[in-house]
Amino acid sequence: WYHGTGELTGSSAGGGSAYFDGNGIYKSIDGGITWDSIPSTSDNNAAGSFNPWDFVWNIALDKSNLTEDELYAATYGSIHRSIDGGQSWTMILGGGTAYYNNVEVTTDGIVYATISSDGTDKGIWRSNDGVTWNRIHPSTFPSTYGRAAIGINPSNENEIYFLIAETDGSGQF
Numbered sequence: 001w002y003h004g005t006g007e008l009t010g011s012s013a014g015g016g017s018a019y020f021d022g023n024g025i026y027k028s029i030d031g032g033i034t035w036d037s038i039p040s041t042s043d044n045n046a047a048g049s050f051n052p053w054d055f056v057w058n059i060a061l062d063k064s065n066l067t068e069d070e071l072y073a074a075t076y077g078s079i080h081r082s083i084d085g086g087q088s089w090t091m092i093l094g095g096g097t098a099y100y101n102n103v104e105v106t107t108d109g110i111v112y113a114t115i116s117s118d119g120t121d122k123g124i125w126r127s128n129d130g131v132t133w134n135r136i137h138p139s140t141f142p143s144t145y146g147r148a149a150i151g152i153n154p155s156n157e158n159e160i161y162f163l164i165a166e167t168d169g170s171g172q173f
Contacts (some may be wrong), residue, residue: 001028001031001032002026002059002071002086003026003027003028003035003059004022004024004025004056004057004058004073004075005022005023005024005025005056006021006022006023007020007022008055008099009099021050021051021054022054022056023037023042023043023044024037024038024040024041024042024043024051024053024056025037025053025056025059025086026038027085038086038087040086040087040089041053041056041073041086041089052075052076052078055076056073056074057074057075057076057101057102058102058103058104059071059072059073059074060072060074060103060104060105061105062105062109062111062130063105064105064106064107064109065083065109068084069082069083069084069085069086070082070130071085072092072103072105072130073086073089073103074101074102074103074113076097077094077095077097077101077119077120078091078092078093078095078096078098078101078115078119079091079092079093079101079103079113080092081130092113092127092130092133093113093115093121093125093133094120094121096118096119096121097118097119098115098116098118098119098122099116099118099119099146100114100146100147100148101113101114101115101116101119102114102147102148102149102150103150104150104152106152106157107157109128109130110126110127110128110157111126111127111128111130112125112152113125113127113133113150114148114150116148117143117145117146123136123137123141124137124148124162142164142167145166145167146164146165146166146167147164147165147166148163148164148165149161149162149163
């Protein structure tokens with residue numbers, strides 16, 4: 001099991017733009033009884049010392065990969081991939097200041113990712129292998145948008161849904 005830490009939006013400790021720094025990703029190998037920090041994602045610094053791993057939006061595992069412990073993490077600014085259970089990571093998309101990012105994996109190992117419009121590699125992405133990526137959003141996609149949720153239909157994984165928030169001058173498309 002994996003758990004990402006930090007809350008970049010929605011907290012109320014200090015006002016509308018307050019956030020809670022996390023400390024990377026934690027992993028449990030005993031069904032959630034005990035948890036250990038993954039050192040490659042933690043900085044063990046108090047709040048205010050910024051690290052993209054302090055804000056983990058979500059984690060997605062590739063259960064189709066039977067030879068590696070492959071997982072993806074959507075953090076502040078980017079999407080990362082690990083093939084060794086989080087001991088090491090490769091940034092695969094982003095690298096800028098994208099506030100909102102998301103990643104999901106189908107049972108066949110197809111990876112979908114979103115990067116908000118305020119960052120590098122903005123848009124909706126698809127990958128068959130987690131290494132090579134294709135931008136797949138339509139030409140009518142809004143130029144300004146925030147958070148994007150990804151939903152994979154479990155009955156038909158060829159149906160992927162994206163719910164986009166904070167669009168500027170856009171509605172349904």
